[in-house]
Amino acid sequence: MISSYTFGIYPRSEELIEATRKNTENLNSLFQKETEEYISAQKNANLGFVSDPLLKWDDIFRPFSNLETATPTALNRIYEMNTFYRVLSFDGQTFTDDGNLVQSNLDLSLLPKNRAAAIPEPFTFAERHTSKGFKTKEDFTISLAKMLRVEIDSLVESGFELIQLLGPSIAYNNEVDFGLVSDALKIITDGLKAKTILHTHFGDVSKKIESLLDLPVSGLGFDITTTPASSIEKHSFSDKLLTVGIINSFNTAIEKSEECIKQVDEINAETKPKESYVSTNFDLEYVPKEFAMNKISVLGEIARGAKDV
Amino acid sequence: MTITYEINPPKISADQNILNTLFERIESISTVCDGIHLTDSVLGIPRVSPLNIAKKIRETNQKIKLTCSLRVRDKELSTIEGIVKESVGIVDGILILMGDKSNTNNDKTNLVSSQVVTSLNDKGFGEKLELFLSIPATPNFTKIQKKINAKPKGFFTQVVSSKAMVQRMTDYLKPSGFRIIPCLLLPSEKNSKSAEFLKIDWSDYKNNFLEFAHQIHDLAGDILISSPNDFKGAHEILSKLAT
Numbered sequence: 398m399i400s401s402y403t404f405g406i407y408p409r410s411e412e413l414i415e416a417t418r419k420n421t422e423n424l425n426s427l428f429q430k431e432t433e434e435y436i437s438a439q440k441n442a443n444l445g446f447v448s449d450p451l452l453k454w455d456d457i458f459r460p461f462s463n464l465e466t467a468t469p470t471a472l473n474r475i476y477e478m479n480t481f482y483r484v485l486s487f488d489g490q491t492f493t494d495d496g497n498l499v500q501s502n503l504d505l506s507l508l509p510k511n512r513a514a515a516i517p518e519p520f521t522f523a524e525r526h527t528s529k530g531f532k533t534k535e536d537f538t539i540s541l542a543k544m545l546r547v548e549i550d551s552l553v554e555s556g557f558e559l560i561q562l563l564g565p566s567i568a569y570n571n572e573v574d575f576g577l578v579s580d581a582l583k584i585i586t587d588g589l590k591a592k593t594i595l596h597t598h599f600g601d602v603s604k605k606i607e608s609l610l611d612l613p614v615s616g617l618g619f620d621i622t623t624t625p626a627s628s629i630e631k632h633s634f635s636d637k638l639l640t641v642g643i644i645n646s647f648n649t650a651i652e653k654s655e656e657c658i659k660q661v662d663e664i665n666a667e668t669k670p671k672e673s674y675v676s677t678n679f680d681l682e683y684v685p686k687e688f689a690m691n692k693i694s695v696l697g698e699i700a701r702g703a704k705d706v
Numbered sequence: 707m708t709i710t711y712e713i714n715p716p717k718i719s720a721d722q723n724i725l726n727t728l729f730e731r732i733e734s735i736s737t738v739c740d741g742i743h744l745t746d747s748v749l750g751i752p753r754v755s756p757l758n759i760a761k762k763i764r765e766t767n768q769k770i771k772l773t774c775s776l777r778v779r780d781k782e783l784s785t786i787e788g789i790v791k792e793s794v795g796i797v798d799g800i801l802i803l804m805g806d807k808s809n810t811n812n813d814k815t816n817l818v819s820s821q822v823v824t825s826l827n828d829k830g831f832g833e834k835l836e837l838f839l840s841i842p843a844t845p846n847f848t849k850i851q852k853k854i855n856a857k858p859k860g861f862f863t864q865v866v867s868s869k870a871m872v873q874r875m876t877d878y879l880k881p882s883g884f885r886i887i888p889c890l891l892l893p894s895e896k897n898s899k900s901a902e903f904l905k906i907d908w909s910d911y912k913n914n915f916l917e918f919a920h921q922i923h924d925l926a927g928d929i930l931i932s933s934p935n936d937f938k939g940a941h942e943i944l945s946k947l948a949t
Contacts, residue, residue, distance in 0.1 A: 411851050477867070477907070479842040622870065647870060649847065649878040685848045 399661070399673040400445030401700035403644075404515040404561040404596060404618075405680030406457065407435050407450035408689050428452055429504075431686075436507050438690050442697025445674065446513035446559045449503040456482035457517050457563060457680075458526065460502045464544070465493050466530075473525070476569050476599045478683065482525070487537070490530040492544040496551030505555060513559035514552050516545060518595060519581035520573070521566035535577055542581035553591045560593045562614065565679070568600030568623070575608040583613045594618050594640055598679040603628035610637060616671075618642055620678035626660060630667035639670035642678035644696050649688045652695050658702035665706050673706045675699050708771060709923065709947055710741035710887070711940060712932040715754040725754075731937055732763055738944040741771030743801070743862075743930055750808030757789060760797050772797045773838070777805030778817045786822055790831050799836030801862050802826070820856040827857055838862050838887070843871050847878055860885025862930065865906050869918075872925050887928040890919060892943060896936035916946055923947075 409417065413431055416424045435450035454460065459482075462469045466489045472481040499516060517525075519542035523534055531537040549560055562585070567573050586593050595609070596618035602609065603624055609617050616638025619629055622645050629639075641664055643657045657675075665673050675696060681689040713732065716724045732742065742763070744756030756774035763772060774797050778786060786802075793800060802819045823837050831837065836859035841850055843864045853861070861879065866872055866888045875886050891901060893908040893915055901908055911918035923929045933940035 408848055411848055414848055474905075477844060479844045479846055647844075648874045650873075683844075683846070 398701050398705060399665075399675060399703045401442075401675045401696050402444055402446035402513050402559065402561070402640075403439065403448055403677045403681060403693060403696065404513065405451065405563065405677070406454055406682040407452060407680070408682045408684060408686050409452055410686045413452070432504055433507060435689075435693075436504075438693045440509065442693050443701065444693070444697055445700065446511050447509050448513050448515065448561075449508060451502075451515075454502065456480075457515065458482055458485060458522065460498045461485060461522075463498055466491070470527075476565060480682070485526045487526065487528040488530055490536075490540065492540060494544050494547050496547040499548045500551055500555060510556060510558075512557050513561055514557045515561040515563055516549065516552075518562040518564040518567070518578075519545060519585070520578045521564045524566040524570070535574075538577055538581050539584065542584040546585050549585060549589065549591075553589065558591055560589075560591050561618070562593055562595045564595050564597050565599040567595075567605070567609075568597035568602045568620070570600070573605065573608075575605075575612070579612050586613050586615070592616065592638065594638060594674070596620075596640070596642070596676075596679070598623065598642065601625075601628075606632050610634075616640060616674070618674075618676060621660075621664075622647065622678055626664050630664055632668060634668040634670035636671060638672040638674065639665070639668055640674040640676050643675050643699060644677040644692050646677045646679050646681045646683050646689075646692070649684050651688070651691050652699070654695050654698040654702060657695075657699045661699060661703045665704065670706055673703070675703065708740040708887075708928045709944065710743050710771070710773065710928070710930045711735050711739045711944060712743045712745060712889070712930055712934075713759075714745045714748055714934060715756055715759050718752050718754060720754065728759070729762065732759075733766070735937075735941060735944065736763075736767055736770045738941065738948045739770075739931075741773065741798070743773045744775065746775040746777045746803075746805065747808070748806065750806040752808070757793055757796065760793070764796055771799075773799040773801060773836075775801045775803055775805075778802060778819055778822050779805040780808060781817070783817060783822065783825060786817075787826070787829065787831075790826055790835070794831070794834045797835060799838055799859065801838040801840060802858075803840045818852075820852045823853075823856040823858050832857070832859070836860070836885075838885075840864065841875070843867070845875070854879075854882070854884075858884070860887060860928075862887045863889050865889050865891045865904055865932065866922070867906055867908055868910055869921050869925065872922050876925050885928060886926045887930050888922050888926050889930045889932055890915075890922060892931060892933035892936060892940050894933070894936045894939040896939065897933055900932075900934050915943060919943070919947060 523538040528537040592615040594616040598620035618640035620642040893912040
């Protein structure tokens, strides 16, 4: 048996979508009900770490729109998906933050002790938003990293044992300044008393794995629908945790657990990771709720069936 | 199992020479594809009615499958029903879509395409010709539920750029009996502006479009080839696909 988790935003049901459009009276109770359902599903599947489904988050950056210096601007497409995020425009050079932005948007009372939280990593954050106060992208990225560190410290204090750092821009962009990615991640992980796993999705990172392995994070997560397992298997993960994003959040087809277990075992046998995890390849929000529920269950089966490392 | 080629009718102001060229091209391309899809005033620029072009095609070609787009943005429901009624026996299917905003025509109604398909199905038009709706290349399945509930014959997609996009749609929608018609933009220098406008990354299949088209056809059973600025390139590819 190995460990497991999901990360990112979960899908709202059709009923909840309709309620948010019409701002119905039962909107809050619906949010609460569906959040509880998703958390129960993760617990029932015996996932190693349980995440808030982030149903109230319109996008992964949205809580940061509450920063005094951030102004929400236009909607932009999330890479090639038919979903959108609100671009934030940052004024000034300091981001006032008491470390409560993310936490106050999570339902801590429902989460068990083995809890995980997802946060965008600084390079992706800076690449997707704009700054008026910084002359260079580098300075903007580093400042965002400092702000995110305050958030993460606060989460760790509240018992989050695993921080999932979401870095789709590292995967999607052909040109990545790994020096900058590393400097920013160092600010986030230096002396942190929690595991940090950097997730790369929305692009093939086959040619970037060497650079990723040098980054100051506890582990790396891969979307194996875009980065072939054969590319990952060429590398040793003896110093890193390895998360195989085996559940495809892009497709409603339900994975066959036996086949997935075999594939995860093969990857682990080749890469010999320090610790092994299985997860979704990215946010489950791209499949309808009923499929998300089934996929959580299958993820648990895969984790239970895979050989320990 | 259909390979369809997309044709944009000329602007309303087009002279007879342009129309003659269009029909020559249609005659030529009809020999290498199974169907022709005629668009309706793409980008809201008024163009010759696709139904009129379809009628002209039918004068000489009864075999080719014909489908048309029908914008609902600038039409009343009664007008739409009239056009659909007139289309029976001429075209095989109609893609009902909202349509791009027009600078010249004001929106006449608040109709949405799924409502229109529901209404047309209720009136029995769905039994006389195939009614289609459009979906994005990476649809949010929960948010297209109204389109699914409208029970069209199938869905035309926006331009797709990967096999995974199509696999995703066929896995979800085909088991419910829907046809999926994935739209592929022919990668060529002449179409590069369109690709840029549509933000299409064709790097994955630019050098092996034929193989990509075969793969998508194998998955969906249908493909729609769009090549707005490169007829010659489209003809070459369709000829190869036909063999």
